[in-house]
Amino acid sequence: MTHINIASLEVGQVIGTTEFLLTRDSLVRYAGASGDFNPIHYRDDFAQSVGLDGVLAHGMLTMGAAVQVAVDWVGDAGKVIDYGVRFTKPVFVDAQDGAVLVVTGKIGEIDAENGEVRIDLTATFNETAVLGKAQARVRL
Amino acid sequence: MVNPNVQGKKYPATNPYLVGREKIREFAHAVKSTNPINLDVFAAQAAGYNDVVAPPTFAVVIQERSLATVLGDPEADIDFSRVVHGDQRFIHARPIVAGDELVSVLEVASVKTLGAHSMVTFETKIFAEGDELVCTAISTLVVRGGE
Numbered sequence: 001m002t003h004i005n006i007a008s009l010e011v012g013q014v015i016g017t018t019e020f021l022l023t024r025d026s027l028v029r030y031a032g033a034s035g036d037f038n039p040i041h042y043r044d045d046f047a048q049s050v051g052l053d054g055v056l057a058h059g060m061l062t063m064g065a066a067v068q069v070a071v072d073w074v075g076d077a078g079k080v081i082d083y084g085v086r087f088t089k090p091v092f093v094d095a096q097d098g099a100v101l102v103v104t105g106k107i108g109e110i111d112a113e114n115g116e117v118r119i120d121l122t123a124t125f126n127e128t129a130v131l132g133k134a135q136a137r138v139r140l
Numbered sequence: 141m142v143n144p145n146v147q148g149k150k151y152p153a154t155n156p157y158l159v160g161r162e163k164i165r166e167f168a169h170a171v172k173s174t175n176p177i178n179l180d181v182f183a184a185q186a187a188g189y190n191d192v193v194a195p196p197t198f199a200v201v202i203q204e205r206s207l208a209t210v211l212g213d214p215e216a217d218i219d220f221s222r223v224v225h226g227d228q229r230f231i232h233a234r235p236i237v238a239g240d241e242l243v244s245v246l247e248v249a250s251v252k253t254l255g256a257h258s259m260v261t262f263e264t265k266i267f268a269e270g271d272e273l274v275c276t277a278i279s280t281l282v283v284r285g286g287e
Contacts, residue, residue: 026170029169030170033166033167034167035201036204060200060228061170064171064172064196067171068171068172068174071173071195072175076177077173077193077195077235078189078193078234078235080196080232081231082231083197083229083230084229085229087224087225087228
């Protein structure tokens with residue numbers, strides 16, 4: 001049970017916007033938690049040696065943070081039953097200032113029969129979308 | 141260049157991964173979750189779960205164990221230093237919960253070649269004890285061609 005009444009929802013309705021500050025500390029923490037120790041996510045010299053402008057966030061960190069907007073709205077992380085994204089642009093994380101990821105969720109589709117809602121997420125960094133077709137299906 | 145003949149190849153099940161409560165908390169903090177269902181056993185149990193629930197992208201940890209097998213397979217010939225993550229999806233039959241013991245079975249769903257680049261899509265099925273399907277993880281990697 002959730003506090004959300006599916007009949008009161010409308011397609012296009014904004015469910016929330018969250019700003020996530022991703023710092024180098026965030027990347028190291030994600031590397032440890034996920035086991036993804038690709039050095040492009042913590043070493044500038046290595047990132048530059050493979051042709052990148054600098055250290056970038058794990059795509060999976062961006063994906064994992066973005067869905068929190070849907071999780072916070074439904075109130076239960078276990079109710080996100082299907083979640084997919086395309087990684088369209090890198091998020092470069094400045095050593096001093098980090099990077100601010102702005103995520104907004106909107107109702108994309110309502111399936112009242114099954115009690116499910118599709119949340120369409122937009123995630124931007126420096127006003128550029130970094131995820132494409134980011135959609136989370138949530139069971140209410 | 142990825143070997144197109146590995147399309148359809150299945151890799152054997154990984155060794156069981158025991159999902160720990162603190163691992164879920166660690167991962168939840170890393171993806172900036174503040175959801176009590178991820179962090180607080182009592183909140184999770186009040187919501188009907190046995191223990192804390194993993195964030196929706198936690199299955200990547202299990203998927204990686206299968207992917208490591210493919211990346212180490214000389215037949216597939218995937219140069220990890222040239223890999224870029226193209227897309228990712230997790231379809232959950234039920235959430236992953238602390239205490240689950242999970243194995244994954246990976247199949248190379250497709251290999252496409254676009255000029256010098258290859259796009260490889262993997263489908264990883266994650267099972268709990270008793271062959272219970274918990275999650276299907278679908279991942280596409282783009283492997284950049286050589287200079």
